[in-house]
Amino acid sequence: xxxxxxxxxxxxxxxxxxxxxxxxxxxxxxxxxxxELEVKRDFYGGMKCDERKAVKIVNSATIVNAVGxxxxxxxxxxxxxxxxxxxxxxxxxxxxxxxxx
Numbered sequence: 001x002x003x004x005x006x007x008x009x010x011x012x013x014x015x016x017x018x019x020x021x022x023x024x025x026x027x028x029x030x031x032x033x034x035x036e037l038e039v040k041r042d043f044y045g046g047m048k049c050d051e052r053k054a055v056k057i058v059n060s061a062t063i064v065n066a067v068g069x070x071x072x073x074x075x076x077x078x079x080x081x082x083x084x085x086x087x088x089x090x091x092x093x094x095x096x097x098x099x100x101x
Contacts, residue, residue: 003070005054008046009061018061019044020054022068030090037089039067064097 007020021044030037044067049057051074058064058080066072066081072093075081081095088094 003051003074005049005051005068005071006041006045006047007049007054007057008044009057015062016060017063017065018057019065020057020071021066022070023048025068025092030092032089035087035089037067037092037094058097061097062099062101064095066095066097067092069093 004023005020006023006026007018010017010019021039025039026044027041028039030039054071054074055078058066058075064075064080066075069092072081072086072095075095075097076083076086080097086093086095
């Protein structure tokens with residue numbers, strides 16, 4: 001099965017924030033210990049894309065908020081994220097990227 005992602009792009013001045021998540025977990029909530037992760041449809045939803053487009057979208061962002069096994073795995077594979085910086089809540093990976101220019 002080909003992974004699909006839900007994403008939304010927010011712009012503020014020169015910053016471009018991309019919120020992207022595995023489509024299969026949008027609308028779900030995860031909690032473990034003191035951590036809570038809610039993959040809200042109004043934040044992560046809006047548009048759909050495949051892996052190729054996800055890489056283009058993330059590459060154009062200055063801030064990325066990524067949630068899900070497939071998207072975080074893709075970001076690790078493409079070198080956007082360092083593996084030891086990924087947190088997990090109920091085995092769901094979450095990564096953030098900030099590009100400083």
